[in-house]
Amino acid sequence: MAEIKESFFSADGLEKRLAGKKFWKTMMTEYWIPKDINFLWAMGVVLATTFAILIVSGIFLLMYYKPDTALAFDSVNYTIMQEVAYGWLFRHMHGVAASVIFLIIYIHMFTGIYYGSYKKGREMIWLSGMLLFVTFSAEGFSGYMLPWGQMSYWAAAVITNLFAGGSLEAWGLVEWIRGGFAVNDATLTRFFMLHVFLLPLVIIKLIVVHFYTLRIPHVNNQSSEDIDYDAEAEKYLAGNKKESKVIPFWPVFLSKDFAVLGIFLIFYFYLVFFNYNFAMDPVNFDPANSMKTPAHIYPEWYFLWSYETLRGPFFDMFGLKAGDIGLMIFGFAQAAFLIIPFIDRDPDILPAHKRPRFFIWFWIMIIDLLVLTVYGKLPPTGANAWVGFYATAVFLLLFASMPFVTKADAKARGAL
Amino acid sequence: MSNKTNRRDFLGMSFAAVAAVGGAASLVGMKQAWDPLPSVLAAGFTTVDLANIDLMPGKPQIFSWRGKPVFILLKTAEMEKFDGDLVIGDNRYTVNIGLCTHLGCIPAWKKDGWKCACHGGSFNANGQQTFGPPPKPLVVPPFSLEGTVLTLGQEGKESKAMIAARA
Numbered sequence: 406m407a408e409i410k411e412s413f414f415s416a417d418g419l420e421k422r423l424a425g426k427k428f429w430k431t432m433m434t435e436y437w438i439p440k441d442i443n444f445l446w447a448m449g450v451v452l453a454t455t456f457a458i459l460i461v462s463g464i465f466l467l468m469y470y471k472p473d474t475a476l477a478f479d480s481v482n483y484t485i486m487q488e489v490a491y492g493w494l495f496r497h498m499h500g501v502a503a504s505v506i507f508l509i510i511y512i513h514m515f516t517g518i519y520y521g522s523y524k525k526g527r528e529m530i531w532l533s534g535m536l537l538f539v540t541f542s543a544e545g546f547s548g549y550m551l552p553w554g555q556m557s558y559w560a561a562a563v564i565t566n567l568f569a570g571g572s573l574e575a576w577g578l579v580e581w582i583r584g585g586f587a588v589n590d591a592t593l594t595r596f597f598m599l600h601v602f603l604l605p606l607v608i609i610k611l612i613v614v615h616f617y618t619l620r621i622p623h624v625n626n627q628s629s630e631d632i633d634y635d636a637e638a639e640k641y642l643a644g645n646k647k648e649s650k651v652i653p654f655w656p657v658f659l660s661k662d663f664a665v666l667g668i669f670l671i672f673y674f675y676l677v678f679f680n681y682n683f684a685m686d687p688v689n690f691d692p693a694n695s696m697k698t699p700a701h702i703y704p705e706w707y708f709l710w711s712y713e714t715l716r717g718p719f720f721d722m723f724g725l726k727a728g729d730i731g732l733m734i735f736g737f738a739q740a741a742f743l744i745i746p747f748i749d750r751d752p753d754i755l756p757a758h759k760r761p762r763f764f765i766w767f768w769i770m771i772i773d774l775l776v777l778t779v780y781g782k783l784p785p786t787g788a789n790a791w792v793g794f795y796a797t798a799v800f801l802l803l804f805a806s807m808p809f810v811t812k813a814d815a816k817a818r819g820a821l
Numbered sequence: 822m823s824n825k826t827n828r829r830d831f832l833g834m835s836f837a838a839v840a841a842v843g844g845a846a847s848l849v850g851m852k853q854a855w856d857p858l859p860s861v862l863a864a865g866f867t868t869v870d871l872a873n874i875d876l877m878p879g880k881p882q883i884f885s886w887r888g889k890p891v892f893i894l895l896k897t898a899e900m901e902k903f904d905g906d907l908v909i910g911d912n913r914y915t916v917n918i919g920l921c922t923h924l925g926c927i928p929a930w931k932k933d934g935w936k937c938a939c940h941g942g943s944f945n946a947n948g949q950q951t952f953g954p955p956p957k958p959l960v961v962p963p964f965s966l967e968g969t970v971l972t973l974g975q976e977g978k979e980s981k982a983m984i985a986a987r988a
Contacts (some may be wrong), residue, residue: 563925696885696927727956728955
């Protein structure tokens, strides 16, 4: 370390010690973003902002919430909702943001799939992003338990039961996770800890990793063009802003982001004030009762598609029990999108509309996920059970066919 | 030179060994902190006197045991006789933990069997699965019988016989 003579109490001295200007340049004013992007590239900043809203509203809820089975329900539905000034607002902001953040995560994810932003140098971005998705799912699940209503309790019972592994009957593992024979006070308190401390900590670290993995390969663009960032940056810095294909992250790119963010926040606060009910299931306003299952148990909308793969196979096949098959598919569905970079055999990065077969694959995937989502909410009887079965089969076939679909596109283009 | 390298290697391996033992010991401790507490394990017995509960034939009652619902059904004369039935005099009973063996929802009684609302699984009056994803019959809780008094949580020959018949 070079000795620094400038006073600690001077701007110059601080700059010498921390090199803030250099850091700001690297992270902001000389972090280059392609010009050829659209509003879908703003989802990262939208997500970061929504996460910040969740943290702030969560802090206010935390000051009155009581993680005890005897007190939890009233601390939410009486104390926070009726006594605490603006308690209702913080709860609705938290609930709606938790729901909406999954909508944005899905848009963010499928933007990446559409434009091929997960491959050939960008695998780490994709993997860290998918880990964030899994951790956010755990965060959403653990948070849903806290109001200790009927849906909280039974979602907790059903999901912790998954860890018995069907016919493996690992009940010791389930009782360990719950800290008892059934979902109980110990379960509520430990999931409270996960929700307000451990999982947010992991999420924050993963966000840092996600940003870091993006900094070196740079963000993809609409035509998936391979940009020479050094050359384009030089043009921009020399004043040829029009010819340059890039813009700095700050202030140019973020000003675009803030415009999209503004529209998003209007939509979000519209939901918070006028349509919060979609995130507040009426069943969860009955206190938890271990002796009575609600007539129909379903997860929040963002888990419905994977939940439907769980119950899709409703009869025994291949010498396996229906429930075990469902559990295997469900397990696969959680991690399925992680493997996309490794089963895409097209050597080029191109948007889906330039990969005709993949384009069809992509839209079948979207439609299939929508079908799974809709039928995941319906009772699994009669024709519904069959729709669920076939939609689950299509989901698996899509992953099985991806290597061949992507290879066929590359061959037709002459790239292979 | 090689002398020095060996010393470094030894230090490195010693450090790794100490860290591994310490890490493993901490994991065991952390694992045990999440185990069910002794008080939870101890509060595991519930008694039901079948003579005193006004059980109507064909209409099961629900009792709470270890935070789980237990169904006790007095079978009607029309219901099929089953080896696993708990027989007291002329009465035949079915005893189940009332949690679907698929994912643990509580099935509801519908006329002659249990139906689960979560994923559509069905069980007959013997507690055996008849439709849907449940991989096995409803679980029989460990219980023992003295006269007409059931003690849930205490394994007896009656519950063993019922479990054996269902498997």
